[in-house]
Amino acid sequence: MNHLPLIIKREYLTKIRNKAFIIMTFLSPLIFIGLVAVVAYLSQMNSDKIRVITVLDESSLVKDVFINSEHTTYHVLENMSLSEAKTLVRETRGSGLLHIGKLQDTAFSSSRITFFSEEAPSLSFITNIENKLEKKLTNLNLEKNGVDLNKIKTSRVRVDIAQESFEGKKTSKVDSVVKLIFGGAAGYLLFMFIIIYGNMIMRSVIEEKTSRIIEVIISSVKPIQLMLGKIIGTSLAGITQFTIWIIFGGILMTLVSLFFGIEPSQMKTPQQQIVQQAMESPELVIEAQNMLTAFYNLPLVNLVVAFVFFFIGGYLLYSSFYAAIGAAVDNETDTQQFMLPIIIPLILAVYIGVFTVIEDPHGMVSTVFSFIPFTSPVVMLMRIPFGVPLWQQLVSLLVLIGTFMLTVWVAAKIYRVGILMYGKKPSYKELIKWIKY
Amino acid sequence: MNNLLEVNEVSKSFGSYKALNNVSIAVPHGGIFGLLGPNGAGKTTLIRIINQITMPDSGSVYLDGDLLSPRHIQDIGYLPEERGLYKSMKVGEQALYLAQLKGLSKFEAKKRLKYWFERLEIGDWWNKRIQELSKGMAQKIQFVVTVLHQPKLLIFDEPFSGFDPINANLIKDEILRLRDQGATIIFSTHRMESVEELCDDIALLHKSNKILDGKLVDIKRQYKINTFEVGIRTKDNHELKQLLSEKFIVSDAYFKTLDNELKLNIKLGDKESPNALLNYLTSKGELTHFMELIPSVNDIFIQNVKKS
Numbered sequence: 001m002n003h004l005p006l007i008i009k010r011e012y013l014t015k016i017r018n019k020a021f022i023i024m025t026f027l028s029p030l031i032f033i034g035l036v037a038v039v040a041y042l043s044q045m046n047s048d049k050i051r052v053i054t055v056l057d058e059s060s061l062v063k064d065v066f067i068n069s070e071h072t073t074y075h076v077l078e079n080m081s082l083s084e085a086k087t088l089v090r091e092t093r094g095s096g097l098l099h100i101g102k103l104q105d106t107a108f109s110s111s112r113i114t115f116f117s118e119e120a121p122s123l124s125f126i127t128n129i130e131n132k133l134e135k136k137l138t139n140l141n142l143e144k145n146g147v148d149l150n151k152i153k154t155s156r157v158r159v160d161i162a163q164e165s166f167e168g169k170k171t172s173k174v175d176s177v178v179k180l181i182f183g184g185a186a187g188y189l190l191f192m193f194i195i196i197y198g199n200m201i202m203r204s205v206i207e208e209k210t211s212r213i214i215e216v217i218i219s220s221v222k223p224i225q226l227m228l229g230k231i232i233g234t235s236l237a238g239i240t241q242f243t244i245w246i247i248f249g250g251i252l253m254t255l256v257s258l259f260f261g262i263e264p265s266q267m268k269t270p271q272q273q274i275v276q277q278a279m280e281s282p283e284l285v286i287e288a289q290n291m292l293t294a295f296y297n298l299p300l301v302n303l304v305v306a307f308v309f310f311f312i313g314g315y316l317l318y319s320s321f322y323a324a325i326g327a328a329v330d331n332e333t334d335t336q337q338f339m340l341p342i343i344i345p346l347i348l349a350v351y352i353g354v355f356t357v358i359e360d361p362h363g364m365v366s367t368v369f370s371f372i373p374f375t376s377p378v379v380m381l382m383r384i385p386f387g388v389p390l391w392q393q394l395v396s397l398l399v400l401i402g403t404f405m406l407t408v409w410v411a412a413k414i415y416r417v418g419i420l421m422y423g424k425k426p427s428y429k430e431l432i433k434w435i436k437y
Numbered sequence: 438m439n440n441l442l443e444v445n446e447v448s449k450s451f452g453s454y455k456a457l458n459n460v461s462i463a464v465p466h467g468g469i470f471g472l473l474g475p476n477g478a479g480k481t482t483l484i485r486i487i488n489q490i491t492m493p494d495s496g497s498v499y500l501d502g503d504l505l506s507p508r509h510i511q512d513i514g515y516l517p518e519e520r521g522l523y524k525s526m527k528v529g530e531q532a533l534y535l536a537q538l539k540g541l542s543k544f545e546a547k548k549r550l551k552y553w554f555e556r557l558e559i560g561d562w563w564n565k566r567i568q569e570l571s572k573g574m575a576q577k578i579q580f581v582v583t584v585l586h587q588p589k590l591l592i593f594d595e596p597f598s599g600f601d602p603i604n605a606n607l608i609k610d611e612i613l614r615l616r617d618q619g620a621t622i623i624f625s626t627h628r629m630e631s632v633e634e635l636c637d638d639i640a641l642l643h644k645s646n647k648i649l650d651g652k653l654v655d656i657k658r659q660y661k662i663n664t665f666e667v668g669i670r671t672k673d674n675h676e677l678k679q680l681l682s683e684k685f686i687v688s689d690a691y692f693k694t695l696d697n698e699l700k701l702n703i704k705l706g707d708k709e710s711p712n713a714l715l716n717y718l719t720s721k722g723e724l725t726h727f728m729e730l731i732p733s734v735n736d737i738f739i740q741n742v743k744k745s
Contacts, residue, residue: 003538006538207523211521211522212520212521213522216515216535217538218490219488219490220510220535220538220539221538420485420490433452
């Protein structure tokens, strides 16, 4: 008799009625939104601080470089010794002192420029000053050697290579970024889903063992049915939770920005900065348009279909392992030793996805790892936006499904023996023995 | 066919450990079958094989004449030794779920549960969570769930552990009632003395082997030692003992009495009748105690273990 629907129903209802689950479902978006608000507020507060930088320019060459900005005020000192300037800055509690030694002719040496401060300055600040000085001094040098700066300016050429596939599809550099965002999001989502709900499955198996109900259940249903019912029921609960998070989070986000008047642009996320800048410069408008076309250029149908299949395949593959681990141990603390072999391929997949797919989406490493079943769901999902031939996707999916069936079989064996074992912490050797029973 | 369940030469190993070695048992229709043996004898493994939780390495199991198959799951009710319920689920919901797993419709399961809950006076527990109940209360619910689908074969593994004496008696009465209604019951325990009064047939397991089985009365008859426990008041205890020793094999007996009479175990020869002994004794003094010693299952077991 097929009891699978009954088991799925019970698992699903128990999960979503669980108090902790309900609290997490509604609290997480609140916490997340709160966190974003706090970060936005803090970063605003941070940038409100005005830095006072004192400049002692003994060379008298670069003082016009230092123009006061929103967050930085420069005081340029002249006719003062270094030690006097140091005491002055210390007494007035300035943020720092930039000392530029006497510079002779072209012998500009950076060792003659020093920044003194109480606390070490941020990297971006130093780089900023370095860039300013470099530009100014280079220009001075060029002028000294008789080069007309205007000529350099007018002869500068901007090259933008138009990209087009043999089929005539236009692409651009921005495309890669958009593709990476989509592929990365899909891969990362799968990664998170496996970890969160895999653990939930494991805990629910352990619960059945510790409450000793397991033997009653498996005298009525086959262990593999129970295991699959658990995996599917928990996944459905997970999908429910994810959906609520997205909807509830979206509503909250809108509400928060309405009530507290936090303009999204003030949060200064990188994308929004790009949009803001795009308003100002025509070059960036083109880039923004490119981004839109890049989005429409994505193999959207392929992406969605592949996402569904690889997501399900990858999730089931890993969750059957979680179920087997839950069956093998008596309590959660004993699970540690078995978690590593699950986590490592997952992390490897994400790293390969992020680093090698950017570098070369169709290179050897990316291609190989998008066929290995333990990394293929994440890596393939990241590759697909860059266009993967259908046969590769199909082969990878077939390998994944084949491995999934094998692991479910192995997991079911471990599960079947493990759920009736109490009182001892099994070793890997014993797990292998169980498979042979 | 007279037997409801037949287990034929079943063996099962876990790695190098042999849990069952060519074990055969036959459980007749109706009545209570005692599956006895110390801890680790292989009782639970055998029961799990009957429940199709574990597959045997070799041998076969027949239920009602058919080779055991998944459709027999509904014909068996099993109360395992390691038992429990989902702690956070409500009693009624949980009982319904477990009953449905055994193939009952929701409607039918509800009807029968109502009947049983009223019978055991636990009707008001329906909406309680298991974690709010005591261990004994949870066991009652487990018992109900085990018998609810009215299976042909009921298997109880250490059914009385966890019950207080009052509830243990209640459950015992329910088991006897189910037997009278025609159910066949396998009763597994390591406390052999506790089942003598209940069992019609027994099988003794020891170290993965069956060492003895059959009708309980036949076994007892077979192991009868023709010995009588006797208490008698005489003027001279020592003299009578001397006299008896000349005729029979005599040893001291120990049992509680009110007076300080002579207490002996007297073993008769094959052809001697108890009546003759009784007449002889009454002529010697005032008889206070005369009882045939019937070996307990425990004694029989120990005797067999020593032999093998």
